[in-house]
Amino acid sequence: MLRLFRKALRGGVQTEPLADAEHEILRIGQQLEPLIKARYQGSLAIRAVDGGSCNACELEIHATNNCYYDIERFGIHFTASPRFADMLLVTGPVTRNMETAVKMTYEAMPKPGLVVAMGDCALDCGPFGRDNYAIAGAVSDIIPVDVTIAGCPPTPTDIIQGILTAIS
């Protein structure tokens, strides 16, 4: 146990202001804090939904939770139920086999709610293509989308920026 404490203490705080190019987001983030407080009682709950992605986008969503980005410091957290969600973060081209589940998740979310389509596939089906029997469409073909985040996959910084843009 001593070793554990030593490791934890020696590691120090790794959470960083987002790298140089992203000072902009930090600024927006700080401006948004009162907004999140007022509109979302200080906490924005996101339900992440994989509509058919290759799993690369999911790994980068996970990364927004690691100690470097620590997305929770902006008052943002991921929830298990769409019933508590203020925002859906949808990845992947929506497959035919996921179309119903994606629609049901959207319907289960209290309105008004935000929908963010994340990753190139969510935007336009990416390399899997719209002209594909197994693909129902891009996210906006299935449910109304407010904001999009491009990238294959988008970096954690892109994701945080996209979420903040959606709130503003």
Place this chain on the structure above:
Amino acid sequence: MTTEITYNSWFAEKMNDNGIHSQWLTDHHPASMPCLQIRLLDWAHTARLARQLHMRFTALWAAEGGQHDEHTLYTYMIFAHSEHRHVMIRTPLRSNEPTVASITSHYMAALRMERSMQDMFGITVEGLPDQRHWLKHQHWPEDAHPLRSDFPADTTMPYCDGQYPFIKAEGSGVYEIPVGPIHAGIIEPGHFRFLAVGEQILNMEERLGYVHKGIEKRLQGMQAEQAIRLASRASGDMTVAYGWAFARACEQASKIEPPARANHIRAILCERERLANHIGDIGAICNDAAFSFMQAQMQRLREDLARLHQQLFGHRMMMDLIVPGGVSVDIDKHAQQLLLEQTQQIAAEVEQLRAIYADHAGIQERVIGSGVVTPEEADAIGLTGYAGRASGLHVDERVEEAYPPYDQLQVRIPEGKLGDVATRVWVRFEEVAEAARIIATLLASMPAGDICNPWTPPEAGVSGIASIESWRGEIICWARFGIDGRIDRCTLHDPSEVNWLGLELAVRSVPVPDFPLNNKSFNCSYSGNDL
């Protein structure tokens, strides 16, 4: 660089001894992994013989004929032997009412592949013990068989009514827990149906196919340079290994060897991918047992890896760096230094964390003895990757197929037997250390020269196969070319296709709250399974 020219006739001779006539197909490469054509009536006998010879079953699929025999429908299967490598078996089906015998009674892992083959081609698999659809969900039209050439890729299918009957249990106190397709965490979609009594799981049945993206159909008609982008996204967390498997299958078909330097770079990328995923998963497994310290530390290390990849290769997950013929990015002296330093520093930190993990009674109590797959069960289903190596099946394609540059290395395989969560984690800790050692060895012996040879597709009708050891286990890729150098059929087989069965076996004896821990210890791919 090794060049195989002799035809590997070991299995053909064994078949001959058992009265099964086979013909070696010369339009398939490499000859060390030959394709043998047999008669339809010998199909199941061949599988039985392979089982008797202690061969592993790795994949089964169907394909319409190529350039010169468009009207024939073939089924294929692959077996591997620890000493005698891979062999592909193919048989032509009758054109009216295509039918083939099931091999599930010899190899349990063939079941879902046979179900997929029925769905995709409308082939009748005789004696298949489970006739339910697999990739084809209940709302698809009954007559939709997407991989048949008379099914246009852009077909819009109407929605139909249908049911998927799950396995039931009767008796007082038995209840069902349906989970998914959308899970509680940030993970891929799939459905799990639990039958439980109190907290104890009686049976867990998987229902997958939710992320079926028609990848195999879409690959058809693409040039290899374009197709590799799609193949690399079969499962995004194994993008390097998928790229390598696809590129190598194409290169085998064309008889092109990448330059030695390219092979070194591919292996360095692949081992870095192994590091990142093993480290991330060890953290996530601990997190599922509420040991969040380990999660925080491991995700920090994973982020360090991703950032160096971004800096050196312009992509955090190293996507699209492997191309047919070689790689698109060099690793210069400066990059070599950075990679070596970081790999060693991270491996050292993982060792420190491993000591903390081993010391921590709370996590040990959860992982030891949970979710056991015995060596007999592992052998019955042919478990692959770290899941196999934790259950007495010490197979590794880096040793078995020893594709370059692994032919110059001695890869050490961790040999686990107990088959519980703790052993699967132990294998992954061992593989982190081994991957770091391999990366250091490769960096110290970088050959000079080009990083890519010119890519030229083979003649129409020629096919190639590759078997690559991803961090999850063995990926099989078989690609056949048509006219103008376009892919006319390509199949990809993810290690998860087999390992998902391992998870079902593992959780029969665990309480429901330990399911996430077990699930993460296998961490099977949904996307790679569903394609």
